[in-house]
Amino acid sequence: xxxxxxxxxxxxxxxxxxxxxxxxxxxxxxxxxxxxxxxxxxxxxxxxxxxxxxxxxxxxxxxxxxxxxxxxxxxxxxxxxxxxxxxxxxxxxxxxxxxxxxxxxxxxxxxxxxxxxxxxxxxxxxxxxxxxxxxxxxxxxxxxxxxxxxxxxxxxxxxxxxxxxxxxxxxxxxxxxxxxxxxxxxxxxxxxxxxxxxxxxxxxxxxxxxxxxxx
Amino acid sequence: xxxxxxxxxxxxxxxxxxxxxxxxxxxxxxxxxxxxxxxxxxxxxxxxxxxxxxxxxxxxxxxxxxxxxxxxxxxxxxxxxxxxxxxxxxxxxxxxxxxxxxxxx
Numbered sequence: 075x076x077x078x079x080x081x082x083x084x085x086x087x088x089x090x091x092x093x094x095x096x097x098x099x100x101x102x103x104x105x106x107x108x109x110x111x112x113x114x115x116x117x118x119x120x121x122x123x124x125x126x127x128x129x130x131x132x133x134x135x136x137x138x139x140x141x142x143x144x145x146x147x148x149x150x151x152x153x154x155x156x157x158x159x160x161x162x163x164x165x166x167x168x169x170x171x172x173x174x175x176x177x178x179x180x181x182x183x184x185x186x187x188x189x190x191x192x193x194x195x196x197x198x199x200x201x202x203x204x205x206x207x208x209x210x211x212x213x214x215x216x217x218x219x220x221x222x223x224x225x226x227x228x229x230x231x232x233x234x235x236x237x238x239x240x241x242x243x244x245x246x247x248x249x250x251x252x253x254x255x256x257x258x259x260x261x262x263x264x265x266x267x268x269x270x271x272x273x274x275x276x277x278x279x280x281x282x283x284x285x286x287x288x289x
Numbered sequence: 290x291x292x293x294x295x296x297x298x299x300x301x302x303x304x305x306x307x308x309x310x311x312x313x314x315x316x317x318x319x320x321x322x323x324x325x326x327x328x329x330x331x332x333x334x335x336x337x338x339x340x341x342x343x344x345x346x347x348x349x350x351x352x353x354x355x356x357x358x359x360x361x362x363x364x365x366x367x368x369x370x371x372x373x374x375x376x377x378x379x380x381x382x383x384x385x386x387x388x389x390x391x392x393x394x
Contacts, residue, residue: 191318194383195326198318248345251359257384262355277383279316 109182110284111162114189117204118281119246120164120178121273122154123186129169137270148273155242155269157211157249165211167245172218190278192256198279203254210253243267330382338372350378350386358386
């Protein structure tokens, strides 16, 4: 939604700028909106689209290059994945900080989100299963992020890394396997398991995101 | 912000096939929630050990098609697991090995 400040627009244009200058129109986009977390469930997968940072561009490039050789991965612009905890928080593995809790709001204001829920036997996981997932996820709190793990995963096609070698999607894979005995990279077309792989992964269903405005 | 839309979906009835089938099919949570949970399909396949992750107390076996199955402390072992040896495994469609034993005969 765009707002226009009519009062500013009504200001007279100083004579020195001449008649050729149009009156200024000040517009901006409101970002005061938050996801409607009441629909979200503990253990949901939260995918985050690239913010254009150097790291995101590298991930995007890697995912894009894999797309040509190893289809079908998803849209390479999805460069990060986290797990929804509760109360607007996710747990995730990020460079420099390792595994941490983070408010979804940190992403929601500037980046596109997608929320997906694991299916078991054709039905979404229960809150109890989601809680088991997050309970397992929290065991690795503050474990370091590993660039080496990404390289190892990409070039050596290892299933998942060691416990001290996480990156965002491998962390999600480990937690699913340990907590629910679900192997997300079970099939060859899901290896390497990267955020873009999880965008279209058939083990998950999509949540229709709803937003509410903060006034 | 874009949100997913059920309008573009075609529907998959999962639960009886391995996860990879229906690769490009999407399901909305709302629609999936209407499904009663089905038992996860199990089947026997021949596998070899491909990876051991001692820190996570996890191992992975893989069949001839490259499909991987996690092995952990709850997997029932009827033999010792060694690299380069083919075993018969009871596995499920979620990628978990329920039982591992020697090849018959």
